Amino acid sequence: MSLDTWMMFFLAYLVVTLSPGPNVLLVVKNSVQYGIWSAFTTVLGNLFCQLLIVGLVAVGVGEFLARLPAWFFVMKCVGGLYLIYLGIRSFKQVKKDSLTLANLDFDRPKSNSKSLFREAFFVSVSNPKTMIFLSAFLPQFLDTSHSHATQFVIMYLSICVIVSGVHVSYALAICRIGKKLNAKKFEGRLAKVSGSLFIGMGGGVLLSSKP
Template sequence: MSFHTWLLFSAAYLLTTISPGPNVLLVIRNSVRYGSRGAAASVAGNLLAQGVVVALVALGVGALLTTLPPLFVAMKVLGAGYLMYLGIRQLRGGGNRQASQAAQPTGVASPAHTFERNKVFREALFVSGSNPKTMIFLSAFMPQFIDHERGLPEQFIVMFLTIAVTVALVHTIYSLGVRGIHRRVGASRWIAAIKRGSGLVFVALGIKLLTAQRA
């Protein structure tokens, strides 16, 4: 992959990452609820899932997914169901518990914080990895930048590292932005608004994924 091709890939992927989706929503929600640790766990889970997806694309699994409608439907139902589950749980969860968690100092580590980070990591991992549209998109997107006269593994590694840096940068900007707003608005009111809003959006994203086609 030439430097010019890499620049085109980086710019194109940056544009797709800026657009808010389930992963960005998780970062925003967890930044408000758990601070920087929540954002870091969300990004880490997302990047691990992205690494697995890129590896599967390199092995041709993404192309296989487009030729097996039952597999696509199964993954779609699984991912949509989990998004709607997160949304409903968010709408029904206790606002007071979230407010008290947000009021605790984020620099203090405790078993409760560790448990929450692990849960947030698993949520991000599953949300990012269970969406079949991600694999189909990368299967169509990444080969456009492949130079077949050069080693394929090295190019896929470079593209994944570029994806990782882009995702980490964009999600960090979202996290810092929402935490800045959080500091300027009453904590309980802000958390309640995020709780209701993110719950509704998760449900809407689940419905959207459930009705998605394999285009």
């Protein structure tokens, strides 16, 4: 992969990642609820899922699965319902007085790293369009005169840098805004907004058709 090709890939994936989706929303929600360090655990769950997907794309399985209508239908149902579940759970959190800003450690609920990692992984893996997108997107930047394995490794490491930087930046920005506002009101509003967005995204996934 030449430097020019890599730069094109990096910029293209950066633009895609800058568009907020379920993963960004989850990172922001967890950061405000549990503290900024939970953002890294959430990002790791997302990146582990993407590692598996990139691996499947690299060996050709991703393109095969992307062509199966039954697989797409099952995954969109599972993914849509899971996002709706997260939305309903966010609304339930509004009623809890334990929600506080990340800098108020004495009131902040303790996070479970395994639970956050698993939650982020499921949000990523349950979106069938992730597999379809990467199966179509990544091969466009492959140089047939060089090792495909090496190029996929380079692309995945680039994805790690992009996703980590963008998602953590979103989390830091929201937490900074929240510190200037009333903690409980801010978190209550964020829980309502994130709940609505999760439910909306879940409905969108359920109603989506295969591209």
